[in-house]
Amino acid sequence: MDKPMDNYWSLNLADLMEQLENNGFDAYLAASLDDARAIVIDEILPALAPKTVSWGGSATLAASGLYEYLRDCPDFEALDTWDKALSPEEKYELRRKSLLVDCFFAGTNAVTRDGHLVNLDKCGNRTGAISFGPRNVVLLVGRNKLVPDLERAMERIKEYVAPVNTMRLDAKTPCVKTGYCMDCSSPDRICNVWAITEKSFPKGRIKIVLINSDEGF
Numbered sequence: 001m002d003k004p005m006d007n008y009w010s011l012n013l014a015d016l017m018e019q020l021e022n023n024g025f026d027a028y029l030a031a032s033l034d035d036a037r038a039i040v041i042d043e044i045l046p047a048l049a050p051k052t053v054s055w056g057g058s059a060t061l062a063a064s065g066l067y068e069y070l071r072d073c074p075d076f077e078a079l080d081t082w083d084k085a086l087s088p089e090e091k092y093e094l095r096r097k098s099l100l101v102d103c104f105f106a107g108t109n110a111v112t113r114d115g116h117l118v119n120l121d122k123c124g125n126r127t128g129a130i131s132f133g134p135r136n137v138v139l140l141v142g143r144n145k146l147v148p149d150l151e152r153a154m155e156r157i158k159e160y161v162a163p164v165n166t167m168r169l170d171a172k173t174p175c176v177k178t179g180y181c182m183d184c185s186s187p188d189r190i191c192n193v194w195a196i197t198e199k200s201f202p203k204g205r206i207k208i209v210l211i212n213s214d215e216g217f
Contacts, residue, residue, distance in 0.1 A: 019115030054098030056126030127195035142215025
């Protein structure tokens with residue numbers, strides 16, 4: 001068979017899209033990160049016409065260039081929770097306000113073959129927004145986030161995603177030194193709030209752009 005890897009992911013992502021749509025999510029398939037960006041800008045945003053937008057932590061969102069686009073676009077107000085000029089107190093308040101925007105952008109830590117989203121947060125602004133608050137949620141999801149089931153999703157997050165993210169953030173947690181979860185009590189601990197999203201309510205509120213490439217952590 002020519003290009004077995006392409007065939008493998010085409011089959012798996014097609015199955016995942018069907019499961020997601022059965023669970024009430026709107027699902028899109030992007031061939032690349034650039035394609036995902038185009039889907040958001042050319043399809044999703046015009047259809048939603050949001051007046052306010054914000055986002056949670058997402059390496060995929062940053063890599064796509066959508067952060068700069070959303071921040072600078074004159075068509076809507078952007079609540080920039082990534083603004084490095086903000087004090088911790090100002091950032092906290094802006095994260096609270098971002099729970100009421102028209103469209104919230106983020107990624108997901110894992111997605112199961114059954115089409116369930118699994119996420120773990122430090123303060124809960126991302127998990128909170130996915131669960132309730134923003135009128136619409138758009139998630140950018142690389143194919144590397146696909147796991148067989150809930151057990152593997154939680155294992156992936158605790159043993160890989162969390163340590164890598166603490167390293168990315170220069171956090172002072174034991175996993176930065178060990179490379180694996182120590183179930184710590186550090187003030188910098190980012191493993192505090194779990195969220196499992198089995199279905200989108202209302203139907204179509206959560207829109208998932210699946211990307212046929214490895215993106216994010």
